[in-house]
Amino acid sequence: MATVDAGDLLGRDIVENSMLKTSWKWYATFLSMLGLFVIGIYNYYLQLKFGLGVTNLDNKVFWGLYITNFVFFIGISHAGTLISAILRVTGAQWRTPITRLAEEITVLALIFGAASVFIDMGHLDRVMNIVTSGNIDSPLVWDAISISFYFMGSILFFYLPLIPDLAYYRDNLPKRYWFRRFWYKILAMGYKDDEEQLHILEKNITKMSFLIIPIAVSVHTVVSFIMSMTWRVGWNSTLFGPYFVVGAIFSGLATLMMALILFTYGYKLDYYITREHFVSLSKLLLTFTIFYVYFTLAEYLTGGYKSEVHETELLHALFYGQYAAMFWYFIFGGMIFPIIILVFVIYDKKLSDRMVKVLIFIASAMINVGMWLKRYLITVPTLARPVFHEGWNDYFPNKVEWWILVGQFAGFIMLFMLLSKMFPIISVWEVEMEEEMH
Amino acid sequence: MKVNRRDFLKGMAVAGTAAMLTDLTVFSENDGPVNERDRPYDQWRIDGAEWVMVIDLAACDGCVDLDIPRCTNACIVGHYTPDDHLYLKVFEVHENEYSNTVYFPRPCQQCEDPPCAHVCPVSAAWQRDGDRLTLIDHTRCIGCRLCQAACPYEVRHFHFEENPKGDDIPDDKFEAQMPFTLFRGKGVTAKCEFCGLQFIGQLPHCVSACHNGALYFGDKNENAVTNAFGTTEVFTDLLARREAFRWKEEEGTKPRVFYLPASSSGNHGHGGNA
Numbered sequence: 001m002a003t004v005d006a007g008d009l010l011g012r013d014i015v016e017n018s019m020l021k022t023s024w025k026w027y028a029t030f031l032s033m034l035g036l037f038v039i040g041i042y043n044y045y046l047q048l049k050f051g052l053g054v055t056n057l058d059n060k061v062f063w064g065l066y067i068t069n070f071v072f073f074i075g076i077s078h079a080g081t082l083i084s085a086i087l088r089v090t091g092a093q094w095r096t097p098i099t100r101l102a103e104e105i106t107v108l109a110l111i112f113g114a115a116s117v118f119i120d121m122g123h124l125d126r127v128m129n130i131v132t133s134g135n136i137d138s139p140l141v142w143d144a145i146s147i148s149f150y151f152m153g154s155i156l157f158f159y160l161p162l163i164p165d166l167a168y169y170r171d172n173l174p175k176r177y178w179f180r181r182f183w184y185k186i187l188a189m190g191y192k193d194d195e196e197q198l199h200i201l202e203k204n205i206t207k208m209s210f211l212i213i214p215i216a217v218s219v220h221t222v223v224s225f226i227m228s229m230t231w232r233v234g235w236n237s238t239l240f241g242p243y244f245v246v247g248a249i250f251s252g253l254a255t256l257m258m259a260l261i262l263f264t265y266g267y268k269l270d271y272y273i274t275r276e277h278f279v280s281l282s283k284l285l286l287t288f289t290i291f292y293v294y295f296t297l298a299e300y301l302t303g304g305y306k307s308e309v310h311e312t313e314l315l316h317a318l319f320y321g322q323y324a325a326m327f328w329y330f331i332f333g334g335m336i337f338p339i340i341i342l343v344f345v346i347y348d349k350k351l352s353d354r355m356v357k358v359l360i361f362i363a364s365a366m367i368n369v370g371m372w373l374k375r376y377l378i379t380v381p382t383l384a385r386p387v388f389h390e391g392w393n394d395y396f397p398n399k400v401e402w403w404i405l406v407g408q409f410a411g412f413i414m415l416f417m418l419l420s421k422m423f424p425i426i427s428v429w430e431v432e433m434e435e436e437m438h
Numbered sequence: 439m440k441v442n443r444r445d446f447l448k449g450m451a452v453a454g455t456a457a458m459l460t461d462l463t464v465f466s467e468n469d470g471p472v473n474e475r476d477r478p479y480d481q482w483r484i485d486g487a488e489w490v491m492v493i494d495l496a497a498c499d500g501c502v503d504l505d506i507p508r509c510t511n512a513c514i515v516g517h518y519t520p521d522d523h524l525y526l527k528v529f530e531v532h533e534n535e536y537s538n539t540v541y542f543p544r545p546c547q548q549c550e551d552p553p554c555a556h557v558c559p560v561s562a563a564w565q566r567d568g569d570r571l572t573l574i575d576h577t578r579c580i581g582c583r584l585c586q587a588a589c590p591y592e593v594r595h596f597h598f599e600e601n602p603k604g605d606d607i608p609d610d611k612f613e614a615q616m617p618f619t620l621f622r623g624k625g626v627t628a629k630c631e632f633c634g635l636q637f638i639g640q641l642p643h644c645v646s647a648c649h650n651g652a653l654y655f656g657d658k659n660e661n662a663v664t665n666a667f668g669t670t671e672v673f674t675d676l677l678a679r680r681e682a683f684r685w686k687e688e689e690g691t692k693p694r695v696f697y698l699p700a701s702s703s704g705n706h707g708h709g710g711n712a
Binding site: 050051052053055057058059060062063117120121122123124126127129130133134135137138139140141144226227229230231232235383387388389390 | 522523529530531532542544553556557558559560561562578579580581582583584586587588590591592595596597598599600624625626689
């Protein structure tokens, strides 16, 4: 028992350090992210002032980078649900040190996903019209309902397992952290670490896990419906719902991997997050990569085999035409090479721990780039294809759009860093309970 | 099982949130998805009318003598639209190596079952009661462009910028004339809305501008359509005699724009598969 206690103390110290001690590297990263975020805000201000005309969008390709970002961010928001809820429901115990980060990704990604739609709108000032005169026939209203529920649900799902940790730090932080203690006291809602309260809490976390899975599935399904409820070639597909859901979990997992590795490196979390976790997650990621390969094959093969004229035009542009570079990166860089790397990581026991992390990081980054491109390839070529005897449109995002994209990603990282300072990044009480059980 | 206050409140909170969301979206309308309260253009309406357009592809020469076809130009001038917003666009169609070149004017097809109105999240694109015209409420549109994605005919345009001709629109135009499609601002969609000139007893700008009388306009319920020369045809006879077709019949949108084939031997489906 003594060794466990020592290790336990060590564990708490790590988490406290990550919350309370802030290095100059952290400040430097944070400030540079803030700078990029501000540039993004400025570009959005320009767009607000002069209209969407400052982008390269036009009446043919009227959705571009922003809708790509929308699908991408909503996609990675599925990280939290999968890791936390599904693994909780299936009783996979190794998930405990990972859940907090995953749930934070969900909340933040949803904020930036929703923001992408708002950025894309011509009249943001009228957004409440969706509530006051919403048309339930519209897939966009389904989105609004589904994403609102998911946002509320994932905040709750993030908050509930946070309570015991908040209560712990409310009671155990030194007096000089009175400001933190003040907030933790409010947020912990008088939680006492006794049998009864713990039981109630765990019961409700379990309930939330079951509740949030169907909501998450519905979210990315209705996101795909925005496209697949139209007749347009390339979108007019019954596969889109499940294809998007699998893609969402796939890219969400990859994002989680990147965050895990960066935080493990930055906050020295190796005590909690070990090679075993990375290998287990790699197996999961590999499974979803293979799923996605399968869906992609089904999508393009059924479209291409029939050689219907318009479908063929679109596929030619993807396979050999103006989108070929992106498309083949997506196929090889986004799926095939990552599969090879992940298999290597899982089966080669001789690899050093450090190498495992580096390789997984590379594979995950490649997957995320590939999945972002895939969303771009879903959105843009379908619109660029001439509907009626006009040439292909050559949309490519311009400076304003790119800066807003950079601003969004910088904002995402920035808020993630802030959250890691506000709350313990490891669900310490769950890890401790886990250790006690063994 | 005893229901305590906490459980009850919990249930109420969940039910309340759900009810609020569904109520606002489902039950706030009287019947169907379209909310007829506070709709613009209501003074410009003839109940019981059903406006139709007939386009004679045999008579349309595409105005190849001009840079901009007469109908398109009349539309741009009449509605003060930006130069690249062609609510009526004329396409040069060469279907395959055996077919002749055909000029194909494309206004809004004014579908009986318009996909744009189905997908609009705020019913800013709506088919109104009375004459069942599909219009756009520019004061309600949030600018999401989902209607553009849904329209099989690509007739909808988005105002990415302030209308550069906005200042040219005389203020009294909004009052004295049917104000459909007159628009100054930015960030909303717009399209051909069958002009609105019919409410002051005139043919649409494009119809009167056609030097070949290729465009006909009229009320289906009066069974009469008229072209620029003042020739009035019996609507159903004209369609039957010339074997008229509707564009993309397979979409199930039931357009109210009817095309008369360029060749007398019947429908070659010009544009039908596009």
